[in-house]
Amino acid sequence: MALLAVDIGGTSVKHGIWNDEKLGNKGSFRTPATWDEMKTEFMVLKNSLGEGTKISGVAISSPGAVNQNKGVVEGSSAVPYLHHFPIFAELTELFQCPVSIENDANCAALAEIWKGEAKGLKNVLFVVVGTGIGGAVIIDGKVWHGKHLFGGEFGYMLLKDNAIFSELGTAVNMAKRVAKRKNISENELSGEEVFEMAKNGDLIAEEEVETFYHYLAQGIYNLQYSFDPEKIIIGGGISSKEDLIPELNKRLDRIIKQVEIAPFIPEIAICKYKNDANLIGAVYNWYQNWCQAPIKDK
Template sequence: MAILVFDMGGSAVKYGVWSQDSLVSKGKFTTPNTWEEMKTQLQQVRTSVNEEIEGVGISAPGAVNAQERRIDGISAIPYIHGFDIYSELETAFGVPVTIENDANCAGMAEFYQGAGKEFQQAAFVVIGTGVGGTLFQNGELVRGAHLYGGEFGLMILDQGKTFSQLGTAVQMAWRYCDRIGVDRATITGEEVFQRAEDGDA
């Protein structure tokens, strides 16, 4: 038996199968524009997996409200918010679904198995399309009263813009694409850094 796992990001959805203490059958697809397209892509991945799946684990942006079975707040994927996403996904997959905030997932991996496993208090900053984070106090994940514990990306840094808007390579590349008048998917953050090194002011 295995678990199908997805990491939903603002730019791409990565996936794999967790089986016998290792991640296999890894892949990714570009984050779709609508919820229906997302469900279709997720189901296609499920169909392509040869292993018997006992559950699905999802790392998702936003304030994941497991008690209310929905994702609250805001994120780089606006269409996943505000409805019973658990039931829709359980119907689509035919197995139980667990969802956790993406930054919390990354932080828990480090806290329980990685760089933070020797500590009781820790803070992790996660930089992707936006900026997320995780806080641990006395060995416990701090979710916060409104499920925003560790959401460093919401901090206002300059002229009303947030850490998420100003602090990632993806957002920088988008600003660069806007400035030179090309589609935002044209140039990556890596390419912007390379252009800067090659003398592009």
């Protein structure tokens, strides 16, 4: 069974063919400006597969709050024309085969429990640390969307007075705080540069790096003792930092010593899949929606 996997992003649309338990024929095109242009690109993609590749379904990763029951992408995103119309029905008619759509962060999480760092686990949290903080909640091997489709929107969590997790627990905002304290433009500093500055003894950078690690660890601690997952997987740009897990474990250990009633440190890990995570997770979501038999991993 061959599936066309598609990952819609704000600047590009990635795609590939899932066949024989692997992702191949990968490519991408620039995200079109309108929905009509997107559908044209989809037809070009479909026709380019040729007669030798017959697809049984289309698995899509999309931004926004995907309402599976209504067949609509709700909320808002960097691709505004995807929202608030019967997109499932239009794509099913366009491709003439079963279509599934899931939120991109949820897809990344599904990739991890299917074939990645959380393989074999049932209850997992996926925390995406980028410009802000988002993620996914996996319960019993499936995405838990929540009443308002806000399951996994961890960035809204209040951690200090009126400051939310997204403000305190990302390297992007850490760099902005350093820039503000040094009276320079926010665009002049990156998170990587701040980490390097701290390593070289810059006191302001050291303070803000400590703030970043402390609040990221605190957010993870809160999530662990709210959901009690088997594992918390970290994705996003920060996941490429080699010493991230040891640094977080160091802060988590401090928190556990302060909260004496808490009996264990959360188990955290870096995601296995990077660029292909959304495509692989979209495939797994398609299987969950369209296959009656249990999904087996070879």
